[in-house]
Amino acid sequence: MTFTTTMREAKRALIANKVRTLLMMAGVTIGLAALTIIVAVGQGAKAQVMGRVGKMFGTNPIMVTASAQGPNAGRHMGMGVGVGSQTLTYEDMKAIEQEVPNVRKASPGLIKSDVVVKYRQQTAITEVFGVTPEFREYRSWDVDSGEFISDEDVRGMTRVVLLGQTVARELFGDADPVGQTVRIENVAFKVKGVLAGKGASPHGGDFDDRVIIPITTFAHRLYNVTYLSNIVVELQDVSRMQETAAAITELLRKRHHIVPPKQDDFAVRTGTAIVRLVSGSTRTLTLFLGIVSTIALLVGGLVIMNIMLVSVGERTREIGIRRAVGARRKDILTQFLAEAVAVTSAGGLAGVLCGVFGAVALRALKHTPIQISWQAVAVALIFSIIVGIASGVHPARRAAHLHPVDALRAE
Amino acid sequence: MMIEMQDVTRVYDMGGEEVRAVDGISLQVEEGEFVAIIGPSGSGKSTLMNLLACLDTPTSGTYRLDGVEVGKLDDDQLSLVRNSKVGLVFQSYNLLARMTALENVELPLLYGAHQGDAAAAKQALESVGLGDRLHYWPSQLSGGQQQRVAIARALINDPAIVLADEPTGALDTRSGLEVMDIFQRLNREGRTVVLVTHEQTIAEHARRVVSIRDGRIVADEAVASPRDARDELARLPMEEARR
Known part of the structure; x- marks a missing residue:
């Protein structure tokens, strides 16, 4: 039939x-x-x-952070200049980019907490992020007004800053900060823009309580550091994230001469680890x-x-x-x-x-x-x-x- | 030779007891013959019928149908023989209630090796006088009409033999004679017809009568002057005719 x-x-x-x-x-x-x-x-x-x-951490899957082993390790979990280990370097970043398969691009980041930012008589104590233009996409940082940090800013180590919503409110009230000058650690920065609000973090922190500046300005003009707080790794194939994360861990252990039982001086986090939790x-x-x-x-x-x-x-x-x-x-x-x-x-x-x-x-x-x-x-x-x-x-x-x-x- | 049975038996095992329903039958039927097999109930004629129709296979002995040794065939091959070489007509018509007359006639085409066409089914129904009932359901047809649909179905694949098991058993006199008239016409056209019945008068429409008792052939003789169903129909009383 x-x-x-x-x-x-x-x-x-x-x-x-x-x-x-x-x-x-x-x-x-x-x-x-x-x-x-x-x-x-x-x-x-x-x-x-x-x-x-994605809104909180960006869509980028892998983040390498220097871990909190230093004497000042505290609430920022090693994510800050002067508090964590100082072993994560530009060379590590280049090595990840060149030696680990499935890595499209790696970008450096620096963070420092409890930084004093002033505008005239107003003072705010906040976190400073030193970043590259790539971070905008990685961490889903939208700009409310003004512009994000550009390649020229990074290359020229310009003194420009973007303010988080909380900082902008504390310093400027309802006035428009763009184009004004603020002082970070007594260095003058021109406000290039204001970040869009992101709300509270899962740990009760405030995602809007921060300012961001070009990484080169951070490293050479503000603090003079040679290490990195974190490296954001962009992948070619997101589905192979776990094996790529493992390869990065292995590479960094080798480069940092870490053999068990010695603890890692860095942490590799993947987006799914967070997603899985939630x-x-x-x-x-x-x-x-x-x-x-x-x-x-x-x-x-x-x-x-x-x-x-x-x-x-x-x-x-x-x-x-x-x-x-x-x-x-x-x-x-x-x-x-x-x-x-x-x-x-x-x-x-x-x-x-x-x-x-x-x-x-x-x-x-x-x-x-x-x-x-x-x-x-x-x-x-x-x-x-x-x-x-x-x-x-x-x-x-x-x-x-x-x-x-x-x-x-x-x- | 159309049918060639050599010492065929069919033994059933009824709870440890052997029942020899067919007990050593040898039978030859030539192409173009019209044979009636007659016997009382329990004589083994239904079993013989099942064997002839390839619905069942002999316990021992050989049966050649149209040159094919049936005992050596597997189930699929037997199905194909039933489909292409045998046209079966039953006492209870055995039409599928959910199919129209035309669809019932087309049923064997579903299982055929060759793709038959719908025109042939229509033609078959016309040849049994039901050209105007193509799309009737079996329940809308009289017993005689249903049996004629069954005959059309039996003919659709142009079988080597037409086998009829008590085809008039459920019919009134007139309808029964109409059915016998069709068989006689088919035989005149050259088709081999084998009919199983327990009624002497029905058997006398054939040209040869084989009598069976206790699974054996007890008589096998030619009918000198077979009854002619068409004459009998013409002679039926008028009130009978009107029914």
Whole structure:
């Protein structure tokens, strides 16, 4: 039998007993609707978390920081000039860039805490970041007004500064700081711009309480340091982040002559480490609900198997007639399998549609973040076909192995 | 030789007890013959019918149908023989209720080696006088009409033999004679027809009658002057005709 005729026969049999067909479909439909909603909500939550994390830490995946081993190690976890180890260098950065595979670019950063910034009579104590233009993208620093630090600023060691929202408010109130001159550690800097607000950090800190200046100005004009606070590493292939992070760790240990049990004087952090932490709870929920809907699908499959066994019993004579006019066992097997698969894929399709509808309704009514991916839909449909084959194969085999004479004798 | 059975037996195991439903039958049927197999119930004629139709295979002995040794075939090959060489007609019509007359006739085409065309199915229905009932459901047809649909289905793949198992058993006199008329016409056109029945009058429409008892052939004789179903139809009383 050709595929078309097989499907036509299946359709005929399914339409002939609508109630039974709907009952068979129901289990799969409910299971897949639940599964679709769960995946959509789960992925939506994950995307939201990722978005937040991206806003805080930038989208860049790997950050190498000098670790807090110095005598002044404190609340900034070694992220500051004069408090942490001073072993992370430009040479390390160049080595990472040149020797570690999958690294597109590495950029240097310097940080110092508790720096006094003054504008006329106003004083603010804040963090100073020495950065390159790349940091804007890495850390998702948007500029509210004015401009970000440029390559020329870095090359020329210009004394320009961008103020975080908190600092700008403390020094200028409601006035526009752009173009004004502030003093950092008594060195005059021209305000080039104001950063967009980012809000509170997960640890209760303030992301807006900072100022940023060109890294060269930081290193040579302000503090005269030769080491780095951090290195931001941009990857070619983000999916290979973990192995790249491991390679960086290995390289730096070699360069810093660190052999266990000696502790690392640096830390390599990846974006996913943070994401994993935050999305852990969502994952547990998704797993639990996923198990529940998988059970629903299994029960749906069992219902289909049961109904199909009854159906084979009732249609014994039909099977006999088909065998008598030349149907092979294979043809009977295919016919019943096709019916099972047709039921589950129709049920699955209906389930996915209901699920998508349900997820969209959730978003509209409860503002739940959702994300519907075609991969998830495809997996759901393939899954429903598998359920069809799994639940149909036993009844279909039973039908195919009836003896034609016995089958024809049935009532 | 169309049918060549040599010492065929079919033994069933009924809870440890051997039942020899067919017990050493040898039978030859030439191409173009019209043979009736007659016997009381329990004589083994249904079992013989199943063997002839390739629905079942002999326990021992050989059966050649149109030159093919049936006992040596596997299930798939038997299915193909049923599809292409045998046209089966049953007492209870055995039409699929969810298919129209035309679709029922087309059913064997689904399983055929060659792709048959719908025009042939239509033609087959026209040849049994049902050209105006193509899209009727079996439930909308009388018993006689249903049996004629079954005959059309049996003919669709142009089989070597037409096998009919009590084809008039469920029909009234007129419908039964109409069916017998079709078989006689098919035979006149050269087709080999084998009919199984327990009714002497039906058997007398054939040109040769084989009698069976206890799984063995007890008589095998030519019919001197077979009944002519068309004459009998013409002679039926008018009130009978109107039914």
